[in-house]
Amino acid sequence: MTDNNKVTIELLDAIQDAFNRHDVDGILSYFTDDCEWLMARGPDPWEAKRLRGKPAIAEVLSARYAVIPDMRWVDMSHFISPDGSKACSEWTVKGTPKDGDPINWLGCDVWTFANGLVTRKDTYWKFID
DSSP states (O other): OOTTOOOOHHHHHHHHHHHHHTOHHHHHTTEEEEEEEEOSOOSBTTBOOEEESHHHHHHHHHHHHHHOTTOEEEEEEEEEOTTSSEEEEEEEEEEOOTTSOOEEEEEEEEEEEETTEEEEEEEEEEEOO
């Protein structure tokens, strides 16, 4: 987090770096305790799977990194809203699941912040064949 709780490109890069290191505790240090993550997949097209709170997010991330040990996000670019409450990160995620074909997905995260911490992460992706 930055000194003045302002959302910056450097903050978004630091969050992304924690994702690429598979540092679940590091990732969650950027989130509020009552955060939520809307995942790209879910039970309905209008509402993805919703994770609430750090323990739920930690469980999913730990499981994902165990299944895709080389998962990494590349080709990052970020945009921040003028008031600093929202940001968007575009990326390509790559990796090879232990029991499947390599992934190569174009996607983005829409981030919502309060006091320099993530309150909501909303993920979207396209599968690249």
